Each structure stands twice: as structure tokens, then as C-alpha cells.
Amino acid sequence: FQVFKIEVLMNGRKHFVEKRYSEFHALHKKLKKFIRTPEIPSKHVRNWVPKVLEQRRQGLEVYLQTVILENEELPKIFLDFLNIRHVPTLPKAESCG
Helix, strand or coil, X not given: CCEEEEEEEECCEEEEEEEEHHHHHHHHHHHHHHCCCCXXXXXXXXXXXXXXXXXXXXXXXXXXXXXXXHCCCCCXXXXXXXXXXXXXXXXXXXXXX
């Protein structure tokens, strides 16, 4: 089976994740219930040539990065997927009155 090594940037830190496509797909199905999600790369790949696999890897990388950028609050399942224990939350501007 094929494992994809994905790198994402979050709060200025790089996180690496190595998972199978099926794990990304399972994550996507869960995330859709909680947050807006981008399209995930297609499940079906006709052939396992390196170029196609690299395109899929890049697609998964873009997918994760987009989830991070578009959602201020990330669900725990997403953080667990990336093996992130603690996310430093940016201080919110205090509202006056």
C-alpha cells in the first residue's frame, strides 16, 4: 500500500504526517460534519506511476493546508490526525463595552 508523506505549516511550525489515502478519506468524512472542507483528491487513481502519486500527495497537502487556513477553530480529530498535542491560540482582541 502507498503511504503519503505530507508536510503542513501551522502557526509557523512544520508538521509531518505519514498516512495512507484511506486515512485521509476517513478524516475528510468526519471533518465534513464539523467544518467547511475543501475537495479531497479523488479516491481512484488509474495507475500507480510516480507522477500521479506525487500529484495526489500534493493534493492531500493542499487539502490539509486549506483546512488549516479556512478554519479558525480546528476540531480535535484534525489535530490528532496531525499529531499536534497543543495549539497555541492567538490572543483575541478584547471587545470594549
